[in-house]
Amino acid sequence: MSTRTLLDGGDLDLISDGDGEDSRCHWDExxxxxxxxxxxxYPAGEGxxxxxxxxxxxxxxxxxxLELHLPRCHGSVEDHIVGFGALSDASGAGRDH
Ligand SMILES: [Zn+2]
Ligand SMILES: [Zn+2]
Numbered sequence: 001m002s003t004r005t006l007l008d009g010g011d012l013d014l015i016s017d018g019d020g021e022d023s024r025c026h027w028d029e030x031x032x033x034x035x036x037x038x039x040x041x042y043p044a045g046e047g048x049x050x051x052x053x054x055x056x057x058x059x060x061x062x063x064x065x066l067e068l069h070l071p072r073c074h075g076s077v078e079d080h081i082v083g084f085g086a087l088s089d090a091s092g093a094g095r096d097h
Contacts, residue, residue, distance in 0.1 A: 027057035041083030048082055058084065 025032035034054030040061060042049045053061060065080055073080075 023052065025054040025057050026051040027053055027061065032057055037088065038086050039084065040081055043079065043082055050083075052087065055086075 023036060025034050025036050032054060034056065036052035037055050038053050038058035039050050040053060040058065042051065062081075062084060066077070070077065070080070
């Protein structure tokens, strides 16, 4: 009886149900199974939302935003992203360069 309701909201539940939700790369152009080592901090309503990415897609996402999206967008960088970096910063892993 509730098949349609399950289909409407079921997919999201399945995806976010696992405890690995926060430990996957959130690159959404393709499936990525790399271990996330970086994060991007997005404006979300009144707060922020941090999504994790592998190092490559962290850089790619930033590049796409800065090189492709922003030139066509009326918003500023801060409208799109409020922070980024490596997840290991807190452990003193140092800089990439
Ligand atoms: Zn990735
Ligand atoms: Zn924009």
